[in-house]
Amino acid sequence: MYIPPHFAVLDTEALYGLIEAHPLGMLVTSSNGTLDANHIPFELDRSKGGLGILNCHVARKNPVWEELRDGDEVMVIFRADDAYVSPNWYPSKHEFHKQVPTWNYMVVHAHGRVTIHDDERYIRRNVAKLTHRHESIQPVPWKMGDAPKDFIDTMVKAVVAMQIEITSVVGKxxxxxxxEVRDIRGAGDALIAAGEHIVGEAMLKAAAEKA
Known part of the structure; x- marks a missing residue:
């Protein structure tokens, strides 16, 4: 990923925060000279490995887990949000007319080595952790024990777990x-007014840091 210095995110806490807030990642793999991409929810475990572990599972019918070998290099892309930015939102445009449209966004690329886990106990634990992670904010969290045991057993057998040991992580x-600070603020305010709060508020924060 091309990252000019002024767009680089060097704070590891911010990178991991984006992953945890936007856990649906794009798993990019390569097999037999062909690239593939799968959109999968991940659970980040910061406590394991030097840079953390990403856990996920895929449908057993998905060929990706059979095309990979333990230790293969993969990449997972996490995206916070994105938004079109009109040059009309920059105050300097109305003075000098030297602005063009652009597209703003926040992303993290995590590179790592994959391990396939086709073990029912491991898969069940993996699914339970991911479920707990996302159900914990519900008024009445759903748990695997809420469903009939034979139904859950069937569902668990229908997936395969994958673990990715992160070897590098970069953000943009x-x-x-x-x-200019006034232009960042102007565009940020316009995005918020248009309902694009995530990018708009991030731009206002960037303007404050630059001021």
Whole structure:
């Protein structure tokens, strides 16, 4: 990923925070000279491995787990949000007319080595952790024990777990940091007014840091 210095995110806590807040990742793999991408929810375990572990599971019918071998290099892309930015939102445009449209976004690329786990006990634990992670915010959290045992047994047998040991993680926050502070603020305010709160508020934070 091309990352100009002014767009680079160097704070590891911010990178992991984005992953945890937006856990649906794009798993990019390569097999027999062909690239593949699968969209999968991940659970980040910061306590394991030097840079953390990403856990997930895929449908047994998905060929990706059979195409990979333990130790293969993979990449997972996590995206917070994105938004179109009109040059009309930059105050300097109305003075000098030297602005063009752009697209702002925040992403993290995690590279790592994969391990396949086709073991029912491991898979059950993996699914339970991911379920707990996302159900914990519900008024009445669903748990696997709420469903009939034979139904859960069938569902568990229908998936395969994967674990990715993170070897490097890089982030990019393209928030118009290369513009004047007033332009960053102007575009950020316009995005918030248009309902694009995540990118808009991130731009206002970037403007405050640059001021």
């Amino acid at each position: 926050a393209k928030l118009s940091q290369n513009k």
